[in-house]
Amino acid sequence: MTNPKVSGGAAFLSEDELFEALTRSAFEFLARAIDEFAESAKFSTIHFAIAVELFLKARLMREHWSLLLDKPDQADKAAFFRGDAKTATPEQTMERLRRVALVTMPQPSREIFGLIAAHRNKMVHFAHAGENDTDGPNGVQRIAEEQCAGWLALRTLLTEWPEFADFQADIWRISVQMEGHRTYLEKAFAAKAAELQSHRDAGGRVIQCPSCRFESVKVEERIDAIAEASCVVCRFFRGSEITVDCPNDDCRAAIRFTSYDGPPSECPTCDEALSKGDVAAALDTGDAITKDNYFDHVPINCPHCGGYHTAIEHHDRYICSECFTVDETYGICGYCSEGQLGGVPEHSSLVGCEFCEGSAGRYEDD
Numbered sequence: 001m002t003n004p005k006v007s008g009g010a011a012f013l014s015e016d017e018l019f020e021a022l023t024r025s026a027f028e029f030l031a032r033a034i035d036e037f038a039e040s041a042k043f044s045t046i047h048f049a050i051a052v053e054l055f056l057k058a059r060l061m062r063e064h065w066s067l068l069l070d071k072p073d074q075a076d077k078a079a080f081f082r083g084d085a086k087t088a089t090p091e092q093t094m095e096r097l098r099r100v101a102l103v104t105m106p107q108p109s110r111e112i113f114g115l116i117a118a119h120r121n122k123m124v125h126f127a128h129a130g131e132n133d134t135d136g137p138n139g140v141q142r143i144a145e146e147q148c149a150g151w152l153a154l155r156t157l158l159t160e161w162p163e164f165a166d167f168q169a170d171i172w173r174i175s176v177q178m179e180g181h182r183t184y185l186e187k188a189f190a191a192k193a194a195e196l197q198s199h200r201d202a203g204g205r206v207i208q209c210p211s212c213r214f215e216s217v218k219v220e221e222r223i224d225a226i227a228e229a230s231c232v233v234c235r236f237f238r239g240s241e242i243t244v245d246c247p248n249d250d251c252r253a254a255i256r257f258t259s260y261d262g263p264p265s266e267c268p269t270c271d272e273a274l275s276k277g278d279v280a281a282a283l284d285t286g287d288a289i290t291k292d293n294y295f296d297h298v299p300i301n302c303p304h305c306g307g308y309h310t311a312i313e314h315h316d317r318y319i320c321s322e323c324f325t326v327d328e329t330y331g332i333c334g335y336c337s338e339g340q341l342g343g344v345p346e347h348s349s350l351v352g353c354e355f356c357e358g359s360a361g362r363y364e365d366d
């Protein structure tokens with residue numbers, strides 16, 4: 001057999017090698033972005049955005065290499081592996097991960113990646129922007145916040161995606177490097193000390209922010225299992241803290257986790273294994289499905305993480321058991337008849353919901 005990697009004298013990468021190369025390159029850009037942060041906010045922002053894009057592309061490539069192309073239907077494998085083809089934009093990459101690869105990505109992660117990409121474009125296209133020209137006096141702090149949130153979102157995905165299992169040492173290395181960014185947020189944290197103290201004095205709790213890692217998240221009063229929680233230092237943690245009882249009858253200790261981190265894999269008190277299913281069962285206050293109510297039961301999907309049938313009734317609210325987004329309502333799609341957390345678009349019978357194409361989709365031809 002001939003070596004498929006070499007053809008016409010040009011060296012081709014195999015799919016495995018290309019995945020490895022994209023991922024290595026992504027880590028390099030990331031390390032570079034963090035290193036040069038103090039020196040140049042501009043280049044740090046640009047390199048950080050490139051790293052995010054490369055990680056997402058590497059993951060998408062694991063579905064099929066042609067998905068990285070601008071137009072996958074005109075795939076020319078030779079040109080692509082030579083590095084000679086127009087590739088998908090960051091937006092296309094995220095959309096394809098969701099629609100084609102069915103990769104669930106939490107809404108806050110998609111938002112922060114979008115923000116970082118937009119920021120990069122601004123830095124690139126406004127040629128007059130100097131190395132450390134940032135928006136206003138708190139500009140550098142805001143970029144530090146943005147990168148903390150960007151790294152949190154990336155780290156969560158890279159740890160969850162089995163494709164990146166061989167890169168745990170790199171993930172750890174970047175996490176250590178990112179610690180330096182906290183210096184830029186210390187002033188903001190100091191400025192909030194009094195506010196946090198008065199929250200504590202009033203009997204409130206303050207927990208660590210999953211994004212900027214200061215003890216700076218104010219937990220509001222808990223209603224049922226859910227307490228609103230948000231960070232007063234950075235803009236990026238706005239979610240909730242969830243409390244469920246340990247499923248072990250001899251323990252029943254309260255297990256707390258943030259909507260960002262998700263539940264621990266075991267009870268911190270008795271070490272009993274805790275699955276997402278256990279947590280969903282603990283939060284679910286809806287009627288059990290029986291043969292009598294089966295046809296009245298509406299399964300609810302979550303548009304925030306792309307979770308299929310993951311939203312459940314929790315007292316007078318609904319919560320996604322995958323990404324823990326909470327909403328007071330859900331809507332029923334006029335086309336597929338399934339529920340969608342937070343509601344469905346107007347004219348859903350025509351346009352569908354996040355999970356179907358609607359009737360208009362059937363008449364589309366290409």
Ligand SMILES: [Zn+2]
Nearest residue numbers: 209212231234
């Ligand atoms: Zn924070």
Ligand SMILES: [Zn+2]
Nearest residue numbers: 246251267270
């Ligand atoms: Zn327990």
Ligand SMILES: [Zn+2]
Nearest residue numbers: 302305320323
């Ligand atoms: Zn969800």
Ligand SMILES: [Zn+2]
Nearest residue numbers: 333336353356
């Ligand atoms: Zn639908």
